Amino acid sequence: MKLMHVLAVAILSLGLAACSKPTKPDEATAGPAESGAATSGVGVDAGAGTATQLTPQQQALAAIQQKNIVYFDFDSSEIRSEFVPVVASHAQYLVKYPTARVRLEGHTDERGSREYNIGLGERRAQTVRRALLAQGVTESQITTVSYGEERPAVEGSDEAAYAQNRRVELVHAQ
C-alpha cells in the first residue's frame, strides 16, 4: 500500500515535472541556473564540501532543493497548481528517506498586523505540511515555524516584493 503510494507520487511528480515551467519568482532563491534536469544537483553544495562522491540521498536532496519555495497569493494559503510538483518532489524524497527531516518556514508580506501575520504564515506552513502528510510523509519528519512578516526574502513595498515574500520555505536538515 505504502509502496504503491510512493510509486504513485513518483510517477505523478515525474509527469508534472516534465511539463512544469520555471516558476516566476524564483530569482529570490538565488540558486545556480536551473536546467530542470534532475541530475544538475551534483556539485551544488549539499554539505559534502570536498570531491568525495555524494551519496544517493545527498544527490536527491540537492536536486529537490533547487526548488524549495512555495509562493502564495495575497491572503491565501492555497498551494497554487504550479507548486504542486515542488511539494510532491519533497514528499517523494522524505518518503524515500524516512530519517530525513524538513522544516517548513511560513512567511507573509508586510501588510497588516504583525502577530496576525504570524498566524497567516503558520496557516501556509500547515497547508504544505498537510500536503506532505497526504503523500506519505510521517508527522515526525516535519516541523513548522511561522515568521510572519519578520523575515522577508526581499526588501520592498511593491507587489513584486510582496509576491516573493508570501512563501513557505522547505528547509531540510543538514
Add this chain to the structure above:
Amino acid sequence: MESTPATLKSRATAALLALAFLLAAMPGHAQLRLDITQGVRDAVPIAVVPFGGQAEGGASDIAAVVANDLRMSGRFAPLERRDMVTRPTSGAEIRFEDWRLLKSDFIVVGRVEPDGAGLAVNFELHNVRTGASLLAQRLPSTEKGLRATAHRIADLVFERLTGIPGAFSTRIAYVAVDGKPPAQRYRLIVADADGFNPRTVLESREPIMSPAWSPDGQNLAYVSFEGKVSAVYVQSLATGQRSRVSARAGINGAPAWSPDGRRLALTLSRDGNLDIYTLELATQTLTRVTSDDAIDTEAEWSKDGQSLYFTSDRAGNAQVYRVRLDEARKAERVTFTNGYNARPRMSPDGKQLALVTLDRGGYRIGVMDLASRNLRVLTNARQDESPSFAPNGAMVIYATREGGRGSLAIASSDGAFQQRLSSDQGDVRDPAWQPFAVSR
C-alpha cells in the same frame, strides 16, 4: 548664497558638535529624529526661555527639552528662541508686555543652581496675559539627570495647563532592524519618550517582536526567535535578568499583561491552529480561552481584567472580538466598520481601543470608542500598525513606513496632530509605550 566662509565654518563646527553630541548620546544605536508631519492650528503658544546657569544647546539644555516635549504633544507651539528678546530666569525678571507682543500665552523660566553635591532646578510657569504665577518649584537634580528633570518639568507644565498628566518622563520600547535580508540583526531598544537615550536590551540574529510592558513599567515581555522557534520571554529592565515563560511546541506569541501583572495573555498553537491562552506567571498555570479553527491572536485585557479583546478571522477576515474570562467564554464581535480590524490596544481609561484598520485601501490606525462603537481613523498612510497608547491617553505611538523604511510615529488621540520618530539607520517598528508607574 549669503553664507560667508565664517558662517559656513561655524555651521560646520555646529554640525560637528551636533555629531559628537549624537555619538555621545547613543551607545551603539542611532538616535530617533523627531519631525512634525501634521500640526494643529490651535496649538497654545508658549515661551520656554533658556534656563540660567547652563549653556544653551547642549544635550541637557532644559528649556530645549521642555519645549520639544510640549511641541511633541501637539497641544503647544513653543516660541522660537531667535524671537526671544530677553532671557529672564525667574518670575521677577519677566517683563510680561514683551511676551504679550510676541503673542505667547504662557511662559516658562528657570535656572540651574549648585545644591550641595548635586544640582537644583528652579522653574516657574506664568500666564503672560495676567502675569499670574501658575507653578513655581525647585527640583533636585544632578548633571546626568538634567534631561530627566526637564521631562518632569514638561510633565508638570503640561498637567497644569491641560489637566492631563504629562507622559514625557516615560519610555518607549521598540524593535530596530538593520542589515539586508536574510542577514538581518534585530534589537529590542528602550528609549525616552522623545527618542533620546536609546538602550539596547536584547540583540539577536533572529526576529524579536511584540514587546509589552508590565503594568508597573519594570518588565518587558516579548517574542524572540533566538532558538529558531518563537518563545515568550520576560525581562527585567533594572537587572537585565530574563526568563523564558513560554516555549511550547508551535507558536508562542502576542504577550499581553493582565492589569494586575500576574498573568500574560498569549497566543499558542496546536497543529497550526492559533488560540488565546492565559498564563499565570507564578504557577505557570495555562488556561485556554478560545478554541476554534480561525486565527485568534493579539489579545488585550480589559481594564477590569475580566475579559480579553483579540483579533480573529473566524468570520472570514480579521476583526476584533471580546471574550469574557468566565466559564462560558463566549466571544462577541466588536468591530464592524471596515473589512480588516486587528491588534486592539486599550486606552489607559479603558474606554477606547486603538487598532489597525483597513481604511480606503490603507492599513491605518483607528481609535474606537467602546461605548458608541464609533471608529475614528487617526492616520493616513498605507502601512500603519502596532498602535500603543501613551499612559495619559493623549497620544498613540505606532509604526509606519516611509521611503521603504520602517519608522515610528505619534498621533494625538484626536488625530489632529502627527509626528514621526525616524531612525537614520534601518527599520524601527513594534513600539510600546511604558505605562505610568503604579505609585502615581
